[in-house]
Amino acid sequence: MTGPGTPIADRSGTRLLVLRLLVVAGVLTLIGRLWFLQVVTGEDYVRAAEDNRTRTVVTAAPRGEVLDEAGRPMIANRQALVVSVNRSLLRLAPAKGDDVLDRLSPVVSLSPAQLRARITPCGERLRGGGSGRAADGCWSGSPYQSVPVASYDPHDRAALRRVLLVQENPERFPGVEAQLQAVRAYPQGTSAAHVLGYLGPIAEPEVGTAAYAGVGERALVGRSGVEQTYEQQLRGVDGGQELIVDKSGNVTGTAGTTAPVPGSSLVLSIDAQVQAVAERALEQAISGARQRPYYRGGGPNVADSGSVVVMEARTGRLLAMASYPSYDPAEFTGGISTTRYQELLDAGNGQPLLFRATQGAYAPASTFKVVSASAAVMDGQTGFDDRMACPGVFRPTGQQNFAGQGLGTVSLRQAIVRSCDTNFYQLAYDAWLRDGGLSPVPDPKDPTIAMALAYGLGARTGVDLPAESRGLVPTRAWRESYWENVKDDFCQGAENPAFSAERRAYDRDVCLDGNLFRAGQATNLAVGQGEMLVTPLQLASVYASIANGGTIHRPQVAKGLVSPDGRTVTEIAPTVNGTLPVAPDVLAALRDALRGASSEPGGTSFGTFAGSGLKVAGKTGTGEVAGKQDTSWYASFAPFDDPELVVVGLVSQGGTGSGTAAPMVRAVYEGIYGTAGRPAALPGGRPLPLPSAPVRTVGPSGAPS
Amino acid sequence: MSQIVLRPGDASLRERSRGRRASWSVDPVLLGAVVLLVGLGALLVWSATRPRLTSAGLDPQAFLFKHLVNAAIGGGFAVIASLFDYRALRAWTPVLFGLSCLGLVAVLSPLGSTINGAHSWILLPAGFQVQPSEFAKVALVVGIALILAERADGRRAPRHRDVLLALGLAALPMGLVMLQPDLGTTLVLTVIVLGALTVSAAPARWVLGLLLAGAVVSVGAVQLGVLEDYQLDRFTAFADPDHDLRGAGYNTNQARIAIGSGGLTGKGLFQGTQTNGAFIPEQQTDFVFTVAGEELGLVGATAIVGLLGVVLWRGLRIAARASDLFGRLVASGVVSWFAFQSFVNIGMTLGIMPVTGLPLPFVSYGGSAMFANLIAVGLLLNVHRGSLAAARR
Numbered sequence A: 001m002t003g004p005g006t007p008i009a010d011r012s013g014t015r016l017l018v019l020r021l022l023v024v025a026g027v028l029t030l031i032g033r034l035w036f037l038q039v040v041t042g043e044d045y046v047r048a049a050e051d052n053r054t055r056t057v058v059t060a061a062p063r064g065e066v067l068d069e070a071g072r073p074m075i076a077n078r079q080a081l082v083v084s085v086n087r088s089l090l091r092l093a094p095a096k097g098d099d100v101l102d103r104l105s106p107v108v109s110l111s112p113a114q115l116r117a118r119i120t121p122c123g124e125r126l127r128g129g130g131s132g133r134a135a136d137g138c139w140s141g142s143p144y145q146s147v148p149v150a151s152y153d154p155h156d157r158a159a160l161r162r163v164l165l166v167q168e169n170p171e172r173f174p175g176v177e178a179q180l181q182a183v184r185a186y187p188q189g190t191s192a193a194h195v196l197g198y199l200g201p202i203a204e205p206e207v208g209t210a211a212y213a214g215v216g217e218r219a220l221v222g223r224s225g226v227e228q229t230y231e232q233q234l235r236g237v238d239g240g241q242e243l244i245v246d247k248s249g250n251v252t253g254t255a256g257t258t259a260p261v262p263g264s265s266l267v268l269s270i271d272a273q274v275q276a277v278a279e280r281a282l283e284q285a286i287s288g289a290r291q292r293p294y295y296r297g298g299g300p301n302v303a304d305s306g307s308v309v310v311m312e313a314r315t316g317r318l319l320a321m322a323s324y325p326s327y328d329p330a331e332f333t334g335g336i337s338t339t340r341y342q343e344l345l346d347a348g349n350g351q352p353l354l355f356r357a358t359q360g361a362y363a364p365a366s367t368f369k370v371v372s373a374s375a376a377v378m379d380g381q382t383g384f385d386d387r388m389a390c391p392g393v394f395r396p397t398g399q400q401n402f403a404g405q406g407l408g409t410v411s412l413r414q415a416i417v418r419s420c421d422t423n424f425y426q427l428a429y430d431a432w433l434r435d436g437g438l439s440p441v442p443d444p445k446d447p448t449i450a451m452a453l454a455y456g457l458g459a460r461t462g463v464d465l466p467a468e469s470r471g472l473v474p475t476r477a478w479r480e481s482y483w484e485n486v487k488d489d490f491c492q493g494a495e496n497p498a499f500s501a502e503r504r505a506y507d508r509d510v511c512l513d514g515n516l517f518r519a520g521q522a523t524n525l526a527v528g529q530g531e532m533l534v535t536p537l538q539l540a541s542v543y544a545s546i547a548n549g550g551t552i553h554r555p556q557v558a559k560g561l562v563s564p565d566g567r568t569v570t571e572i573a574p575t576v577n578g579t580l581p582v583a584p585d586v587l588a589a590l591r592d593a594l595r596g597a598s599s600e601p602g603g604t605s606f607g608t609f610a611g612s613g614l615k616v617a618g619k620t621g622t623g624e625v626a627g628k629q630d631t632s633w634y635a636s637f638a639p640f641d642d643p644e645l646v647v648v649g650l651v652s653q654g655g656t657g658s659g660t661a662a663p664m665v666r667a668v669y670e671g672i673y674g675t676a677g678r679p680a681a682l683p684g685g686r687p688l689p690l691p692s693a694p695v696r697t698v699g700p701s702g703a704p705s
Numbered sequence B: 001m002s003q004i005v006l007r008p009g010d011a012s013l014r015e016r017s018r019g020r021r022a023s024w025s026v027d028p029v030l031l032g033a034v035v036l037l038v039g040l041g042a043l044l045v046w047s048a049t050r051p052r053l054t055s056a057g058l059d060p061q062a063f064l065f066k067h068l069v070n071a072a073i074g075g076g077f078a079v080i081a082s083l084f085d086y087r088a089l090r091a092w093t094p095v096l097f098g099l100s101c102l103g104l105v106a107v108l109s110p111l112g113s114t115i116n117g118a119h120s121w122i123l124l125p126a127g128f129q130v131q132p133s134e135f136a137k138v139a140l141v142v143g144i145a146l147i148l149a150e151r152a153d154g155r156r157a158p159r160h161r162d163v164l165l166a167l168g169l170a171a172l173p174m175g176l177v178m179l180q181p182d183l184g185t186t187l188v189l190t191v192i193v194l195g196a197l198t199v200s201a202a203p204a205r206w207v208l209g210l211l212l213a214g215a216v217v218s219v220g221a222v223q224l225g226v227l228e229d230y231q232l233d234r235f236t237a238f239a240d241p242d243h244d245l246r247g248a249g250y251n252t253n254q255a256r257i258a259i260g261s262g263g264l265t266g267k268g269l270f271q272g273t274q275t276n277g278a279f280i281p282e283q284q285t286d287f288v289f290t291v292a293g294e295e296l297g298l299v300g301a302t303a304i305v306g307l308l309g310v311v312l313w314r315g316l317r318i319a320a321r322a323s324d325l326f327g328r329l330v331a332s333g334v335v336s337w338f339a340f341q342s343f344v345n346i347g348m349t350l351g352i353m354p355v356t357g358l359p360l361p362f363v364s365y366g367g368s369a370m371f372a373n374l375i376a377v378g379l380l381l382n383v384h385r386g387s388l389a390a391a392r393r
Helices: A007-040 A042-054 A087-092 A092-108 A113-120 A157-168 A223-230 A231-233 A272-291 A338-345 A365-378 A414-415 A422-434 A447-453 A474-494 A500-515 A519-525 A537-548 A585-600 A657-673 B010-018 B029-055 B062-083 B086-108 B130-151 B160-179 B183-200 B204-224 B229-239 B252-258 B288-321 B325-348 B366-390
Strands: A056-061 A073-085 A146-154 A176-185 A197-201 A220-222 A239-245 A249-257 A265-268 A305-310 A319-323 A385-389 A408-411 A549-552 A558-562 A569-571 A577-578 A617-623 A633-636 A643-653 B111-117 B117-121
Touching: A007 B183, A007 B252, A007 B288, A007 B325, A042 B252, A073 A092, A073 A157, A087 A092, A087 A220, A087 A569, A092 A113, A092 A146, A092 A157, A113 A146, A113 A272, A146 A157, A146 A272, A220 A223, A220 A231, A223 A231, A223 A272, A231 A265, A272 A305, A272 A319, A272 A643, A272 A657, A272 B288, A305 A537, A305 A657, A365 A414, A365 A422, A365 A537, A365 A585, A365 A617, A365 A633, A365 A657, A365 B288, A408 A414, A414 A422, A414 A585, A422 A633, A447 A537, A447 B130, A474 A500, A474 B130, A537 A549, A537 A585, A537 A633, A537 A643, A585 A617, A585 A633, A617 A657, A633 A657, A643 A657, B029 B062, B029 B366, B062 B366, B086 B111, B086 B117, B086 B130, B086 B160, B117 B130, B130 B160, B130 B325, B130 B366, B160 B183, B183 B204, B183 B325, B252 B288, B252 B325, B288 B325, B288 B366, B325 B366
Parallel strands: none
Antiparallel strands: A056 A239, A073 A146, A073 A176, A197 A220, A239 A249, A265 A558, A305 A319, A305 A643, A385 A408, A549 A577, A558 A569, A617 A633, A633 A643, B111 B117
């Protein structure tokens, strides 16, 4: 026997000590962690435990209404009689509510199987998949929320009788509720659809973000138009009921109730009557253009789309914004199918969802000459009365005047009135040469480009509508970065044997020095052609700043907010974006030239406005688009001696500006002022001030009280 | 066969002084701690299962009764294990080891069945089920002790050959458990081997080398994607507790909420809102500690940790005073097993260890685990009795 104290026993004993230490360390670790969880951070977990066992059933806040400048409702809340099924209560019924669904089936004209499918949460049927729409046969909302299964007009007496059957026999229909609920309604029909926008379900990444604080997972939020821009003001604060539940979701009690706070109502600067006038003029101009042959031949005008913008010259407030083709916002009420949504986005259907006024960008053509003239005069190249040759062809670039006609020697004013192109080519060419031509001086002045940017082109106007287009001003920097992006394609094209020799030569040129600002590009730019693109709203802003003496406003469709109780009216004041770097006398000369264009014989829209009694000043534009018919423009303001309104009209593939857009804009003015035997939509052309008294009162259910 | 008395003087003196009580050869502190743990466990299992059974319309005491029956049967096993003749135990070790491996093979055969995602069970007639991997722990404890003690002959530390033989022996049940796959039990078996090797005074480089190899294998398994997705999810949930609270992170998050909200003194037995709301899955088995945390608070939870500490302390004391190396290694193996499993289980509910699906010894509901744990306590008492007997000689 080996006695105690042998080396092995010692070593083993030491090793046992290691185990002892490990055990002590483990015990201390666990106790320390317990102390941390239960004592140090215990309060947090007490709260988490509280959240854990309560569920909130949302009582949706009534959404604010949208009114026009005269208080006419544009978006209202309609009452719908909604029959809904409360699953938690239904489950407590005998046979898990199968009898109840059988009895409910004839009332709502749905088979018991359809009913059951509709009230089953989507998550329980298809984990993660599915389109998440109630109409697809499953319930996309919270399992604790009552599921709507049928909706009726409360004035439908037959439906009302059937629903009363449910309400008056609660013992036969446990868990079935019939309630009045608010849904969006559009009293003006399809009018101003793009401005108003529509509602759609909140996207998952948006839930819990600052912009959507307090918005539930399945809430409807503004997805376009002012419904989106003024989401926070219109939304209100949802109320709710805190239910105590166990893990299986069985309700064991109520912890508290909070009442919803309705959203504010939004007053637009849009006038429903002016909007209707603009939309009618746009539709008639387009259908009229389609009857007429295209002026260059080859069949009638395509006239695929168009827009009319009516702006208050002194504030930038918008009185009407029409876009063709349009859509019915009511289609989005209660959810739109994916197929229908795709149809509304489809180019083959004319992209009705595309708001041409802010999202359509087109070459401004001759309407841009006000900018080129501002540049040339402010740059000291010429004065309004300096005379210049207006030949049929501009020799240095070989570019032709409109229709190849020369006008002899004309002043700059005349060049605007009668729309001479070669005159502007010369001015742009001179400036281009001064900047060094193809070997530009350091920091070239590029007066036309600088002036276009100063007028706010190439940048968003900041209008209170979502997803506005920037348009495009082709600066040298843009040209450089664009060339960097595309030159590889062109360099490959230059070597591509499948291309024609001409195509290869062109590709080689672009590949080698496509970043150069060429003479032809400079001259094209001066007449609003080439790469330059503007939206109708941007052009309206340009003409408004000329009309009002040089102030660039941020265009606005919203004018004020009315608190839910109707007591407080908050004005959304006009905002100034900037001031034109153009002298007042130059602006006055421009206004005078524009007056001449519409009121002097030889002016491009003289024929349209002669004898109309309207004091309109305006410029036509006929934009050339590769592979398409010309874009027809008319940009104007009135009255020319004290400008109040700006009207810009556009018809894509509509032919000449004087042929299509100018008469369309005249029809808008006639509708507004009530000339030509029509009733005045806006007598005197002056919009109403924002009322300080309540516009209307919104009741707790969102209904006018 | 000669045996060494490692530290006879100390123990024998004390026991001799107690002369008349020497015949009652039980460690009363160890026994008391185990009885308290089993009793507390019964209350916690009752509290965890009562609301669930009630809402299902079943007898709310059903789990409590089964748990108490399991404890009683386990107690019987413990008595047998503690009274077994010491030499006979050594002689029977190969048989026990072989039977336990056969059981593990049976699980992998068509006899086995899957419960809660683990293919670890054999269903027996009359609604009974058995989990052979629990008994494999006992078998490995005695098996590894036998090899290391027998070959070393008590006079010298195990040589490389002995260690290799021991590892080869351990590889069999470990491989079979890994195939189920049951990662948690595999880790427990590994820790038993490590514990016994350490105390056997085997070359330190073996112990350190095995630890290193374990670390390399773990990292490799994660990197090479050998682990199942659900296992990776558990590690992700561990590393980032707020990740995927409705999926992989749900259990640990709910466990922390329950324990954290218990505070210093708890919400009172049967009063836990999280327990009564049945928010924590598997609460009567792997997450039974959350009931203690929520309803008994820091005081009750610390009491359980403390009682487990007492069991381990007495186990280590028994190991230190064992009359021979075999007894010492058996006790060390049992202590390593209980220590590791308790730490991992409680650590998992506290969010400091990943979820591995190991029950809490003596406290969690589960027949096979209860039997195996109490048999192991019986072995500790057996070694204790052996050391007293040796001291009396």
